[in-house]
Amino acid sequence: MTKTPATLRRVGDLIDAGLVAVERGPELERVGSRYAIAVTPEVAGLIDPSNAEDPIARQFIPDERELNHAAAESADPIGDYKHMPVRGLVHRYPDRVLLKPSHACPVYCRFCFRREMVGPGGDGMSPAELATAYEYIAAHPAIWEVILTGGDPLILAPRRLAAIIDALSAIDHVSVIRLHTRVPVVDPNRVSTALLRALRSPKAVFVALHANHPRELTDEAAAACRRIIDTGIPMVSQSVLLKGVNDDVDVLEALFRRFVALRIKPYYLHQTDLAPGTAHFRTPIATGRVLMAALRGRLSGLCQPEFVLDLPGGHGKVPIGPEYITATEVSGCWDVMDYRENLHRYIEDGESADPNPILKGS
Numbered sequence: 001m002t003k004t005p006a007t008l009r010r011v012g013d014l015i016d017a018g019l020v021a022v023e024r025g026p027e028l029e030r031v032g033s034r035y036a037i038a039v040t041p042e043v044a045g046l047i048d049p050s051n052a053e054d055p056i057a058r059q060f061i062p063d064e065r066e067l068n069h070a071a072a073e074s075a076d077p078i079g080d081y082k083h084m085p086v087r088g089l090v091h092r093y094p095d096r097v098l099l100k101p102s103h104a105c106p107v108y109c110r111f112c113f114r115r116e117m118v119g120p121g122g123d124g125m126s127p128a129e130l131a132t133a134y135e136y137i138a139a140h141p142a143i144w145e146v147i148l149t150g151g152d153p154l155i156l157a158p159r160r161l162a163a164i165i166d167a168l169s170a171i172d173h174v175s176v177i178r179l180h181t182r183v184p185v186v187d188p189n190r191v192s193t194a195l196l197r198a199l200r201s202p203k204a205v206f207v208a209l210h211a212n213h214p215r216e217l218t219d220e221a222a223a224a225c226r227r228i229i230d231t232g233i234p235m236v237s238q239s240v241l242l243k244g245v246n247d248d249v250d251v252l253e254a255l256f257r258r259f260v261a262l263r264i265k266p267y268y269l270h271q272t273d274l275a276p277g278t279a280h281f282r283t284p285i286a287t288g289r290v291l292m293a294a295l296r297g298r299l300s301g302l303c304q305p306e307f308v309l310d311l312p313g314g315h316g317k318v319p320i321g322p323e324y325i326t327a328t329e330v331s332g333c334w335d336v337m338d339y340r341e342n343l344h345r346y347i348e349d350g351e352s353a354d355p356n357p358i359l360k361g362s
């Protein structure tokens with residue numbers, strides 16, 4: 001009988017697996033003592049050790065540059081702590097909250113925006129803390145959607161996950177439960193019948209899959225996503241724009257086409273957040289805009305994600321993609337760019353050319 005290979009969690013494991021050169025050991029030990037390491041067998045199997053620029057390795061194998069902390073970087077890059085009314089719950093937007101039952105992930109991404117908060121260990125929410133979070137949600141009727149994140153909610157035992165889904169489903173005003181996960185890609189066998197049963201709810205359940213490179217979407221990952229979708233759970237994607245991983249129009253094209261072919265709607269492409277030691281991953285915002293404009297010219301509308309920046313300080317996500325329309329000096333007269341990047345003058349009719357519409361409720 002062969003033993004199921006285990007997740008690699010120590011620099012020594014990475015060296016033994018041939019994924020890291022011995023001489024990098026001491027420096028990477030320092031990285032590993034600061035930021036958790038985990039590489040599942042599926043991810044390890046995707047890495048080409050002969051390629052120093054391997055886009056999978058770059059996402060998961062620790063790097064010496066993680067110890068360089070730039071001035072603009074912050075341990076809480078998107079202001080989670082400012083909006084945490086109870087432990088494990090972030091309430092930034094009126095209609096939705098994040099709930100973080102577990103702080104552990106199946107893998108630890110080297111660019112993670114919550115890298116100072118995630119990791120193995122007893123940092124998850126206790127039953128009492130979860131009960132407090134449910135009370136908070138129940139007491140705020142404006143909360144329409146609960147987003148399970150963390151950490152990765154799909155590494156919870158199915159029984160624990162089912163209890164959370166049931167408790168949230170029992171709150172009348174919660175209509176949508178969304179789970180953000182990497183599990184179907186990095187540990188597809190976890191998407192078991194028991195896990196799928198745990199996700200059953202009378203409310204709308206969505207799964208948002210985090211993947212950044214088309215090579216992550218293997219046949220096994222595709223099968224795990226198919227199992228989720230075939231139980232009636234729609235999927236969306238989120239990706240992070242990462243230097244040396246996917247800052248290339250052909251790679252992004254392949255990624256977004258693959259998502260859609262798997263029935264996963266591309267949702268967000270994130271500008272890399274200002275988390276400590278991640279400068280080597282960040283591309284200029286201008287690069288992302290050029291890539292997005294190129295994709296607009298090439299890809300079906302179904303394949304287009306929104307390019308977003310999560311503002312430091314907890315001010316939320318903002319679309320920062322290229323602009324296609326600019327106002328001219330004449331009211332009702334616009335300059336509009338088509339997908340071939342040709343400019344057109346567009347003139348509205350007089351009635352609709354009101355530059356200051358009144359928004360209901362504002």
Ligand SMILES: *Cc1c(COP(=O)(O)O)cnc(C)c1O
Pocket residue numbers: 078090091092093096097098147317
């Ligand atoms: C990202 C985020 C959400 C979800 O935002 P969407 O735009 O709905 O995907 C909700 N709350 C917080 C605190 C977030 O950071």
Ligand code: SF4
Pocket residue numbers: 104105106107108109111112113114115118150151152182210
């Ligand atoms: S799976 Fe998500 S939360 Fe976990 S390390 Fe990766 S980016 Fe961070």
